[in-house]
Amino acid sequence: DTGVSQNPRHKITKRGQNVTFRCDPISEHNRLYWYRQTLGQGPEFLTYFQNEAQLEKSRLLSDRFSAERPKGSFSTLEIQRTEQGDSAMYLCASVRGDTQYFGPGTRLTVL
């Protein structure tokens, strides 16, 4: 296992800009989660994929957020028209069996 990778690791953007994050799960892990984590809080569930199918989407995920997982491999999370409240760590995890393997996260700062 090479581990879950996320890119970029850090992103600074201006309010109103669009940003896209990428998650490369461990190969052959068919389930994948996205979370958002702010300082001092636990991760908040955003969305869940099984293969390419997005099976669950949190109400936290407004219309400005969209996630994809084409061909059941890597996944992308896009935020349109970013707001300062979107500043957070965005975490991705892929799953084997019952165990989630987390990536290092992408830290987003919206100025």
Add this chain to the structure above:
Amino acid sequence: KQEVTQIPAALSVPEGENLVLNCSFTDSAIYNLQWFRQDPGKGLTSLLLIQSSQREQTSGRLNASLDKSSGRSTLYIAASQPGDSATYLCAVYSGGYQKVTFGTGTKLQVIP
């Protein structure tokens, strides 16, 4: 809506002490419960997973218990070490694996 609470929010103990971390959840219709640790600036690492039909799981110095009826789980750490210093998070799975709710975590500091 599932809500998960962890008490205490922070804990500082001397090395060698045994300790218990608590996790409470409001909806007992859970699928699984999992404990993680998070080191500063890093992602989460899975420690133990308890399925809803189980009452406890053990791994090394860690023991996690689950009481669904009371909506509680505890993580017991024996003979704590400075390397155990981290934030410990519990996560509750509902509706299969499709919904996950994390607690706010307990920040543990083990003093040498």
